[in-house]
Amino acid sequence: MRNRSHMPAALLLAACCALLSACAGAPQRPTLYDLGPLPAHARQALPALPPVAVAAVAAPPWLDSNRMFYRLNYDQPQQPLPYANARWTMSPAQLLLQRIKARIADAGGAPLAAAEGALNVPVLRLETDDFSQVFDSREASRGQVSLRASVYRGRTLLAHKSFARQVPAPSADAGGGAAALAAATDAVTGDLIAWLGTLPLK
Numbered sequence: 001m002r003n004r005s006h007m008p009a010a011l012l013l014a015a016c017c018a019l020l021s022a023c024a025g026a027p028q029r030p031t032l033y034d035l036g037p038l039p040a041h042a043r044q045a046l047p048a049l050p051p052v053a054v055a056a057v058a059a060p061p062w063l064d065s066n067r068m069f070y071r072l073n074y075d076q077p078q079q080p081l082p083y084a085n086a087r088w089t090m091s092p093a094q095l096l097l098q099r100i101k102a103r104i105a106d107a108g109g110a111p112l113a114a115a116e117g118a119l120n121v122p123v124l125r126l127e128t129d130d131f132s133q134v135f136d137s138r139e140a141s142r143g144q145v146s147l148r149a150s151v152y153r154g155r156t157l158l159a160h161k162s163f164a165r166q167v168p169a170p171s172a173d174a175g176g177g178a179a180a181l182a183a184a185t186d187a188v189t190g191d192l193i194a195w196l197g198t199l200p201l202k
Contacts, residue, residue, distance in 0.1 A: 033178035047197025048108030057093040058127040070133040086174035092131035133177030141169040143180025
């Protein structure tokens with residue numbers, strides 16, 4: 001009888017242990033990041049462009065997802081590593097395309113989708129080579145964005161240029177990387193639009 005009187009308490013204890021174990025093993029939801037609103041200081045004097053069609057941004061396979069990547073330059077710099085609990089809201093290529101179109105429109109231009117097939121409108125094609133947070137030490141990192149731009153009129157290549165920017169991260173974590181990559185993207189986009197303004201697009 002004595003052992004039976006302790007059975008409900010033992011069962012309750014086992015149930016509590018099982019519940020705590022299940023909670024501890026539950027997957028953590030990743031924190032989502034995007035590039036944020038366009039900062040006021042980025043709305044600098046940029047040339048107003050004539051209509052230009054902007055094609056989808058091409059990206060290497062390792063960047064073709066919403067994973068956030070970082071690289072340890074001080075240890076295995078050849079290996080891009082994904083954050084376990086941080087993600088972009090969309091792929092870096094989509095983030096870049098969205099930001100570039102917004103900046104062109106903000107500067108008074110008319111960004112068109114390449115699929116619209118407008119006649120006599122030059123097409124801007126972009127390829128991104130890097131969109132990641134680079135750690136030079138455990139405490140110091142930077143956001144690094146590099147891309148290549150080509151402008152076509154029909155099948156004729158009008159111009160081609162590479163762009164790259166890097167901005168120090170305010171903190172050595174995913175949030176700091178997201179902030180640094182947003183700033184680097186705005187810097188690269190400003191360089192791109194300034195370059196487009198020098199081309200005979202009309």
